[in-house]
Amino acid sequence: MRILAFSAILLVIGGFYWKKNPATTSQAMEGRPKNIILMIGDGMGLAQVSVGFANNGWKYSLESFPVVGFQKTIAANNLVTDSAAGATAMGCGVKTNNNVLGLDVNGVPCKSILEEALENGYATGMVVTSSIQHATPGAFVAHRVARNLYEEITEDLLYSNIDLFIGGGKQFFDRRERDDRNLLDSLRRKGYNVYDYFNNELSTVKPDVSQKFAFFTANNQPLPAFQGRDYLPMATKLAANFLEKRSDKGFFLMVEGSQIDWSCHANQIEPLYSEMQDFNKTIEQVIQFASKNGETLVIVTADHETGGLGLNGGTAKMLSPKFTTNGHTAAMVPVFAYGPQSELFRGIYDNTDIYHKMRAAFGFSEN
Numbered sequence: 014m015r016i017l018a019f020s021a022i023l024l025v026i027g028g029f030y031w032k033k034n035p036a037t038t039s040q041a042m043e044g045r046p047k048n049i050i051l052m053i054g055d056g057m058g059l060a061q062v063s064v065g066f067a068n069n070g071w072k073y074s075l076e077s078f079p080v081v082g083f084q085k086t087i088a089a090n091n092l093v094t095d096s097a098a099g100a101t102a103m104g105c106g107v108k109t110n111n112n113v114l115g116l117d118v119n120g121v122p123c124k125s126i127l128e129e130a131l132e133n134g135y136a137t138g139m140v141v142t143s144s145i146q147h148a149t150p151g152a153f154v155a156h157r158v159a160r161n162l163y164e165e166i167t168e169d170l171l172y173s174n175i176d177l178f179i180g181g182g183k184q185f186f187d188r189r190e191r192d193d194r195n196l197l198d199s200l201r202r203k204g205y206n207v208y209d210y211f212n213n214e215l216s217t218v219k220p221d222v223s224q225k226f227a228f229f230t231a232n233n234q235p236l237p238a239f240q241g242r243d244y245l246p247m248a249t250k251l252a253a254n255f256l257e258k259r260s261d262k263g264f265f266l267m268v269e270g271s272q273i274d275w276s277c278h279a280n281q282i283e284p285l286y287s288e289m290q291d292f293n294k295t296i297e298q299v300i301q302f303a304s305k306n307g308e309t310l311v312i313v314t315a316d317h318e319t320g321g322l323g324l325n326g327g328t329a330k331m332l333s334p335k336f337t338t339n340g341h342t343a344a345m346v347p348v349f350a351y352g353p354q355s356e357l358f359r360g361i362y363d364n365t366d367i368y369h370k371m372r373a374a375f376g377f378s379e380n
C-alpha cells in the first residue's frame with residue numbers, strides 16, 4: 014500500500030514536470046515577437062544554401078533554425094520574378110509585375126510591413142550590401158513604376174522616416190542628376206546622424222539612439238565580399254542593438270545579402286562562396302542577438318533563385334557546380350524561421366504570405 018502511494022506521488026510529480034517543461038518551451042514559442050528580423054539572401058536558392066554548407070565543412074548557421082518552409086516566387090506577369098516584384102510580394106503582400114516597386118498591378122501603392130511597423134510605433138531599419146535604393150530595400154520604402162528610378166527612390170527613402178539604414182548609394186543623395194539638391198542635408202534636417210565609409214569606420218561609430226542613423230558604405234554599389242567587403246555582420250549587429258533601444262514597442266529590421274545574386278548572375282562560384290560565408294556570419298550575429306533577446310522572430314529566405322545552379326558531383330570539399338542561366342529561375346526558395354511564431358512559416362506558400370505571416374506574428378489587425 015505504502016509503495017503504491019509512493020509510486021502514485023512519483024507519477025503525479027513526474028506528470029507535472031513532463032507537462033510543465035514542454036509547456037514552458039511552447040509558451041515561449043507562442044508569444045508574440047517584439048521584433049522581426051527578415052533576412053533576404055538575394056538569389057539564394059537551395060543550391061546556393063548547399064554551397065554555403067559545403068564551403069563551410071557542411072555546417073551553416075541555418076541548422077539552428079527549427080522551422081523550414083518553401084515559398085513560390087512567381088511574379089504577376091512572369092513565371093520568373095525579379096527582385097522588385099519579389100521584394101514587393103514579401104514586403105507588401107501583393108503580386109506585382111517585374112520591375113515595379115511597392116505598387117500593385119494597377120499601380121496602386123501598397124503599404125509595406127516596414128511602413129506599417131513605423132506607423133505603429135516600432136523602430137525600423139534596413140542593412141544591405143547593395144545601394145540602399147536597390148530593388149530589395151526599395152520595395153520596403155518606395156512606390157515607383159521602375160526599380161531603376163534611383164533618385165526618386167532616394168526621395169521616398171528620405172520621407173519614409175526609417176530609423177536606420179546602412180548600405181551604398183550615397184551619390185543618389187548628393188550628386189543628383191534630376192536636381193541639384195543635397196539630400197544629405199535634408200537627412201540631417203530630418204534628424205539623422207549621417208556617416209560614410211570615406212570619413213568613418215563603422216566599427217568605431219557610436220550611434221546616438223536619440224537620433225536616426227544613416228551610414229553609407231559606398232557611393233554606388235559596395236564591393237563584393239571577395240574583394241574585401243565585410244561590414245554586413247557588424248552592421249547587422251549594430252542595427253539590432255540600435256533599434257532595440259530606439260523603441261520600447263519593438264522593431265522591424267530587413268537585412269539583405271544582396272550580392273549572392275550578383276555572383277550567380279556572373280556564374281562565378283568563388284564570389285558566391287564568399288557571399289555565402291558573409292551571410293553565414295551575419296546570420297550568426299542575428300541568432301546571437303535573438304537567443305539573448307528571446308522576443309525576436311528571425312526569418313531567412315530569398316526573393317528567387319539565380320543562375321539555375323546545379324551541384325553536379327565533385328567531392329564534399331570541392332564541388333563541381335554548374336550554372337544553367339545567367340538570369341533568375343522559378344524554382345521555389347527555402348524559408349527558415351527561428352523564435353516566437355516561427356511555426357507560422359512551416360509549409361509551402363506564396364511569397365506574398367511572408368508578409369501576411371509577419372503581420373500575424375506582430376498581431377497587426379487584418380485590413
Ligand SMILES: [Zn+2]
Binds near residue numbers: 096275278319
Ligand atoms: Zn538578380
